[in-house]
Amino acid sequence: MKTLWAVVLTVAELAAFEYGLKPVHVNDKTYCFFGAPEVMNTHNNGNMVNSCFVDAGGSYLVIDSGPTYLYAKEAHMQINALKPMKVSHVINTHVHDDHWLGNGYFLAQGATLAGPTPFEHAIHSQETPRMALRISKAAYEGTTPTVPSKLIAQSGSLHVNDMEVQIVHVDHKAHTSGDLFIYIPSIKTLFAGDLVFNDRIPSLRDGDLNGWIKALDQIASYGAQTLIGGHGVRFDAKAAEFTYGYLTRLRDEVRSAIEEGVTIDAALERIVMGEYKSAAMYDVMHRANVEAAYRMLEWEE
Numbered sequence: 421m422k423t424l425w426a427v428v429l430t431v432a433e434l435a436a437f438e439y440g441l442k443p444v445h446v447n448d449k450t451y452c453f454f455g456a457p458e459v460m461n462t463h464n465n466g467n468m469v470n471s472c473f474v475d476a477g478g479s480y481l482v483i484d485s486g487p488t489y490l491y492a493k494e495a496h497m498q499i500n501a502l503k504p505m506k507v508s509h510v511i512n513t514h515v516h517d518d519h520w521l522g523n524g525y526f527l528a529q530g531a532t533l534a535g536p537t538p539f540e541h542a543i544h545s546q547e548t549p550r551m552a553l554r555i556s557k558a559a560y561e562g563t564t565p566t567v568p569s570k571l572i573a574q575s576g577s578l579h580v581n582d583m584e585v586q587i588v589h590v591d592h593k594a595h596t597s598g599d600l601f602i603y604i605p606s607i608k609t610l611f612a613g614d615l616v617f618n619d620r621i622p623s624l625r626d627g628d629l630n631g632w633i634k635a636l637d638q639i640a641s642y643g644a645q646t647l648i649g650g651h652g653v654r655f656d657a658k659a660a661e662f663t664y665g666y667l668t669r670l671r672d673e674v675r676s677a678i679e680e681g682v683t684i685d686a687a688l689e690r691i692v693m694g695e696y697k698s699a700a701m702y703d704v705m706h707r708a709n710v711e712a713a714y715r716m717l718e719w720e721e
Protein backbone atom coordinates (compact mmCIF):
# COMPACT_ATOMS: atom_id res chain seq x y z
CA MET A 421 0.00 0.00 0.00
CA LYS A 422 2.85 2.33 0.95
CA THR A 423 4.42 1.84 -2.47
CA LEU A 424 1.12 2.58 -4.17
CA TRP A 425 0.86 5.93 -2.32
CA ALA A 426 4.42 6.77 -3.28
CA VAL A 427 3.55 6.15 -6.93
CA VAL A 428 0.34 8.20 -6.71
CA LEU A 429 2.19 11.12 -5.10
CA THR A 430 4.97 11.04 -7.68
CA VAL A 431 2.44 11.10 -10.49
CA ALA A 432 0.58 14.00 -8.83
CA GLU A 433 3.82 15.93 -8.51
CA LEU A 434 4.75 15.29 -12.12
CA ALA A 435 1.32 16.48 -13.19
CA ALA A 436 1.72 19.90 -11.47
CA PHE A 437 0.55 22.55 -13.85
CA GLU A 438 3.08 24.23 -16.10
CA TYR A 439 2.64 27.25 -18.37
CA GLY A 440 5.65 26.62 -20.60
CA LEU A 441 6.88 30.20 -20.03
CA LYS A 442 9.79 31.43 -22.14
CA PRO A 443 11.65 34.62 -21.18
CA VAL A 444 12.18 37.18 -23.94
CA HIS A 445 15.44 39.16 -23.93
CA VAL A 446 14.36 42.80 -24.00
CA ASN A 447 17.67 44.53 -23.28
CA ASP A 448 20.92 44.03 -21.34
CA LYS A 449 19.19 44.05 -17.97
CA THR A 450 15.61 43.09 -18.79
CA TYR A 451 13.78 39.88 -19.54
CA CYS A 452 10.00 39.76 -19.91
CA PHE A 453 7.31 37.14 -20.24
CA PHE A 454 4.69 38.29 -22.73
CA GLY A 455 1.18 36.88 -22.45
CA ALA A 456 -1.40 36.21 -25.17
CA PRO A 457 -3.68 39.06 -26.37
CA GLU A 458 -6.74 37.39 -24.84
CA VAL A 459 -9.03 37.52 -21.81
CA MET A 460 -8.16 35.09 -19.01
CA ASN A 461 -9.61 31.62 -19.65
CA THR A 462 -9.00 27.93 -19.05
CA HIS A 463 -6.85 27.80 -22.17
CA ASN A 464 -4.29 30.52 -21.32
CA ASN A 465 -4.81 30.14 -17.53
CA GLY A 466 -3.99 33.79 -17.00
CA ASN A 467 -0.92 33.87 -19.23
CA MET A 468 -2.40 36.92 -20.97
CA VAL A 469 -0.37 39.60 -19.17
CA ASN A 470 3.26 40.75 -19.14
CA SER A 471 5.72 40.27 -16.28
CA CYS A 472 9.30 41.55 -16.34
CA PHE A 473 12.52 40.82 -14.45
CA VAL A 474 15.21 43.51 -14.20
CA ASP A 475 18.75 42.51 -13.23
CA ALA A 476 19.49 45.16 -10.60
CA GLY A 477 22.94 43.75 -9.82
CA GLY A 478 22.74 41.31 -6.93
CA SER A 479 18.99 40.79 -7.10
CA TYR A 480 16.03 41.09 -9.43
CA LEU A 481 13.31 43.71 -9.50
CA VAL A 482 10.04 42.28 -10.82
CA ILE A 483 7.46 44.51 -12.49
CA ASP A 484 4.04 42.85 -12.15
CA SER A 485 4.08 39.36 -10.72
CA GLY A 486 1.67 37.70 -13.12
CA PRO A 487 -1.65 35.89 -12.69
CA THR A 488 -0.90 33.02 -10.25
CA TYR A 489 1.54 31.55 -7.75
CA LEU A 490 2.62 28.85 -10.21
CA TYR A 491 3.19 31.42 -12.95
CA ALA A 492 5.48 33.47 -10.68
CA LYS A 493 7.36 30.39 -9.54
CA GLU A 494 7.87 29.13 -13.10
CA ALA A 495 8.92 32.59 -14.34
CA HIS A 496 11.52 32.88 -11.56
CA MET A 497 12.79 29.36 -12.37
CA GLN A 498 13.21 30.29 -16.03
CA ILE A 499 15.08 33.48 -15.12
CA ASN A 500 17.25 31.63 -12.62
CA ALA A 501 18.28 29.28 -15.40
CA LEU A 502 19.80 32.32 -17.14
CA LYS A 503 21.29 33.91 -14.01
CA PRO A 504 20.34 32.69 -10.55
CA MET A 505 19.48 35.52 -8.14
CA LYS A 506 16.81 36.22 -5.57
CA VAL A 507 13.98 38.66 -6.24
CA SER A 508 14.33 41.51 -3.73
CA HIS A 509 11.57 43.83 -4.97
CA VAL A 510 8.23 43.50 -6.76
CA ILE A 511 6.25 46.49 -8.01
CA ASN A 512 2.60 46.04 -9.02
CA THR A 513 1.55 48.70 -11.52
CA HIS A 514 -2.17 48.63 -10.63
CA VAL A 515 -4.85 46.56 -8.88
CA HIS A 516 -6.16 44.45 -11.77
CA ASP A 517 -5.67 40.87 -10.61
CA ASP A 518 -3.75 39.55 -13.62
CA HIS A 519 -0.85 41.83 -12.57
CA TRP A 520 -0.32 40.80 -8.95
CA LEU A 521 -1.67 37.37 -8.03
CA GLY A 522 1.89 36.02 -8.33
CA ASN A 523 2.87 38.15 -5.28
CA GLY A 524 2.47 35.30 -2.78
CA TYR A 525 5.33 33.39 -4.36
CA PHE A 526 7.72 36.37 -4.20
CA LEU A 527 6.72 37.28 -0.64
CA ALA A 528 7.59 33.73 0.42
CA GLN A 529 11.03 34.30 -1.18
CA GLY A 530 11.51 37.37 1.02
CA ALA A 531 10.79 40.10 -1.55
CA THR A 532 9.41 43.54 -0.67
CA LEU A 533 6.10 44.19 -2.46
CA ALA A 534 5.01 47.68 -3.51
CA GLY A 535 1.94 48.98 -5.33
CA PRO A 536 -0.38 51.99 -5.63
CA THR A 537 -2.78 53.06 -2.87
CA PRO A 538 -5.98 51.43 -4.23
CA PHE A 539 -4.51 48.18 -2.88
CA GLU A 540 -5.71 49.47 0.49
CA HIS A 541 -9.23 48.40 -0.49
CA ALA A 542 -8.00 45.06 -1.80
CA ILE A 543 -6.57 44.22 1.65
CA HIS A 544 -10.07 44.13 3.12
CA SER A 545 -11.80 42.66 0.10
CA GLN A 546 -13.31 39.22 0.59
CA GLU A 547 -14.18 39.05 -3.08
CA THR A 548 -12.87 36.07 -5.03
CA PRO A 549 -10.54 37.32 -7.80
CA ARG A 550 -11.83 36.94 -11.38
CA MET A 551 -8.77 34.81 -12.04
CA ALA A 552 -9.87 32.14 -9.54
CA LEU A 553 -13.23 31.83 -11.30
CA ARG A 554 -12.03 31.83 -14.90
CA ILE A 555 -8.93 29.64 -15.07
CA SER A 556 -8.38 25.98 -14.24
CA LYS A 557 -8.01 24.87 -10.62
CA ALA A 558 -4.67 23.25 -11.39
CA ALA A 559 -3.22 26.54 -12.64
CA TYR A 560 -4.60 28.55 -9.69
CA GLU A 561 -3.26 26.03 -7.14
CA GLY A 562 -1.27 27.69 -4.34
CA THR A 563 -2.39 31.22 -5.20
CA THR A 564 -3.31 33.41 -2.22
CA PRO A 565 -4.20 37.03 -3.00
CA THR A 566 -1.27 38.87 -1.40
CA VAL A 567 -1.43 42.64 -1.58
CA PRO A 568 1.74 44.77 -1.41
CA SER A 569 2.60 46.07 2.06
CA LYS A 570 4.34 49.17 0.75
CA LEU A 571 1.67 51.50 -0.66
CA ILE A 572 2.82 54.25 -2.99
CA ALA A 573 0.83 57.49 -2.99
CA GLN A 574 3.33 59.77 -4.70
CA SER A 575 6.20 59.65 -7.15
CA GLY A 576 9.68 58.94 -5.86
CA SER A 577 12.89 57.00 -6.35
CA LEU A 578 13.93 53.66 -5.00
CA HIS A 579 17.41 52.17 -5.04
CA VAL A 580 17.57 48.47 -5.73
CA ASN A 581 21.21 47.74 -4.97
CA ASP A 582 22.91 50.43 -7.08
CA MET A 583 20.13 50.83 -9.60
CA GLU A 584 17.93 53.92 -9.43
CA VAL A 585 14.30 53.06 -10.06
CA GLN A 586 11.86 55.94 -10.50
CA ILE A 587 8.31 55.07 -9.53
CA VAL A 588 5.87 57.51 -11.05
CA HIS A 589 2.46 57.82 -9.46
CA VAL A 590 -0.10 59.06 -12.00
CA ASP A 591 -1.94 61.77 -10.09
CA HIS A 592 -5.27 61.35 -11.85
CA LYS A 593 -7.50 58.54 -13.05
CA ALA A 594 -6.03 56.94 -16.20
CA HIS A 595 -6.26 53.15 -16.83
CA THR A 596 -7.48 52.86 -13.22
CA SER A 597 -7.77 55.30 -10.34
CA GLY A 598 -4.26 54.37 -9.19
CA ASP A 599 -1.64 53.66 -11.85
CA LEU A 600 2.11 53.52 -11.44
CA PHE A 601 4.72 53.47 -14.16
CA ILE A 602 8.38 52.74 -13.60
CA TYR A 603 11.38 54.36 -15.26
CA ILE A 604 14.96 53.15 -14.91
CA PRO A 605 17.33 55.88 -16.15
CA SER A 606 20.47 53.74 -16.43
CA ILE A 607 18.83 51.53 -19.07
CA LYS A 608 16.36 54.14 -20.40
CA THR A 609 13.59 51.63 -19.86
CA LEU A 610 9.99 52.40 -18.94
CA PHE A 611 7.44 49.91 -17.66
CA ALA A 612 4.03 51.36 -18.40
CA GLY A 613 1.73 48.71 -16.94
CA ASP A 614 -1.71 48.87 -18.56
CA LEU A 615 -1.25 52.46 -19.68
CA VAL A 616 0.19 50.74 -22.76
CA PHE A 617 -1.43 47.87 -24.64
CA ASN A 618 -0.29 46.24 -27.87
CA ASP A 619 -1.79 43.56 -30.13
CA ARG A 620 -5.23 44.00 -28.54
CA ILE A 621 -7.83 46.69 -27.85
CA PRO A 622 -7.36 48.28 -24.40
CA SER A 623 -10.11 48.32 -21.79
CA LEU A 624 -11.45 51.70 -20.69
CA ARG A 625 -13.86 50.14 -18.17
CA ASP A 626 -12.15 51.29 -14.93
CA GLY A 627 -10.37 54.31 -16.40
CA ASP A 628 -10.73 57.84 -17.68
CA LEU A 629 -10.17 58.62 -21.34
CA ASN A 630 -8.69 62.12 -21.00
CA GLY A 631 -6.66 61.11 -17.95
CA TRP A 632 -5.24 58.11 -19.79
CA ILE A 633 -4.17 60.23 -22.78
CA LYS A 634 -2.57 62.70 -20.36
CA ALA A 635 -0.63 59.85 -18.70
CA LEU A 636 0.61 58.74 -22.13
CA ASP A 637 1.85 62.29 -22.79
CA GLN A 638 3.68 62.11 -19.48
CA ILE A 639 5.21 58.74 -20.45
CA ALA A 640 6.33 60.17 -23.81
CA SER A 641 8.20 62.96 -22.02
CA TYR A 642 10.67 60.41 -20.60
CA GLY A 643 12.00 59.55 -24.07
CA ALA A 644 12.52 55.91 -23.07
CA GLN A 645 14.39 53.69 -25.53
CA THR A 646 12.62 50.61 -24.27
CA LEU A 647 8.93 50.86 -23.42
CA ILE A 648 6.99 47.84 -22.19
CA GLY A 649 3.25 47.74 -21.64
CA GLY A 650 1.08 45.47 -19.52
CA HIS A 651 -0.22 43.51 -22.52
CA GLY A 652 1.20 42.80 -25.96
CA VAL A 653 4.61 42.08 -27.42
CA ARG A 654 6.30 45.30 -28.37
CA PHE A 655 9.09 47.07 -26.52
CA ASP A 656 10.74 49.65 -28.73
CA ALA A 657 10.67 53.43 -28.12
CA LYS A 658 7.36 53.74 -29.99
CA ALA A 659 5.51 50.96 -28.19
CA ALA A 660 2.85 53.39 -26.90
CA GLU A 661 1.79 54.40 -30.43
CA PHE A 662 -1.00 51.86 -30.77
CA THR A 663 -2.73 52.79 -27.48
CA TYR A 664 -2.23 56.51 -28.05
CA GLY A 665 -3.63 56.29 -31.58
CA TYR A 666 -6.66 54.28 -30.49
CA LEU A 667 -7.54 56.47 -27.50
CA THR A 668 -7.08 59.83 -29.22
CA ARG A 669 -9.13 58.68 -32.23
CA LEU A 670 -11.84 57.39 -29.89
CA ARG A 671 -11.85 60.71 -28.03
CA ASP A 672 -12.07 62.76 -31.23
CA GLU A 673 -14.86 60.67 -32.77
CA VAL A 674 -16.93 60.58 -29.58
CA ARG A 675 -16.46 64.32 -29.06
CA SER A 676 -17.67 65.07 -32.61
CA ALA A 677 -20.69 62.82 -32.16
CA ILE A 678 -21.64 64.59 -28.92
CA GLU A 679 -21.14 68.02 -30.48
CA GLU A 680 -23.39 67.00 -33.38
CA GLY A 681 -26.06 65.88 -30.93
CA VAL A 682 -25.76 62.20 -31.91
CA THR A 683 -27.37 59.93 -29.28
CA ILE A 684 -25.33 57.27 -27.52
CA ASP A 685 -27.08 54.47 -29.44
CA ALA A 686 -26.37 56.14 -32.77
CA ALA A 687 -22.77 56.82 -31.70
CA LEU A 688 -22.32 53.12 -30.93
CA GLU A 689 -23.37 52.29 -34.50
CA ARG A 690 -21.33 55.07 -36.07
CA ILE A 691 -17.99 54.91 -34.26
CA VAL A 692 -16.63 51.68 -35.71
CA MET A 693 -12.98 52.73 -36.22
CA GLY A 694 -12.59 50.05 -38.85
CA GLU A 695 -8.79 49.94 -38.96
CA TYR A 696 -8.80 48.53 -35.42
CA LYS A 697 -11.14 45.65 -36.33
CA SER A 698 -8.23 43.30 -36.94
CA ALA A 699 -6.82 43.87 -33.43
CA ALA A 700 -7.56 41.12 -30.91
CA MET A 701 -10.52 41.68 -28.56
CA TYR A 702 -12.08 44.32 -30.82
CA ASP A 703 -15.41 42.49 -30.63
CA VAL A 704 -15.50 42.30 -26.84
CA MET A 705 -13.97 45.70 -26.05
CA HIS A 706 -14.62 48.33 -28.68
CA ARG A 707 -18.36 48.97 -28.28
CA ALA A 708 -17.98 49.05 -24.50
CA ASN A 709 -15.14 51.56 -24.91
CA VAL A 710 -17.29 53.82 -27.14
CA GLU A 711 -20.06 53.69 -24.57
CA ALA A 712 -17.70 54.41 -21.67
CA ALA A 713 -16.05 57.25 -23.62
CA TYR A 714 -19.44 58.79 -24.47
CA ARG A 715 -20.47 58.78 -20.81
CA MET A 716 -17.15 60.35 -19.80
CA LEU A 717 -17.10 63.03 -22.47
CA GLU A 718 -20.75 64.11 -22.47
CA TRP A 719 -20.01 66.13 -19.31
CA GLU A 720 -17.04 67.96 -20.82
CA GLU A 721 -17.21 71.75 -21.05
Ligand SMILES: [Zn+2]
Nearest residue numbers: 514516595614
Ligand atom coordinates in the same frame (compact mmCIF):
# COMPACT_ATOMS: atom_id res chain seq x y z
ZN1 LIG B 1 -5.36 46.45 -16.07
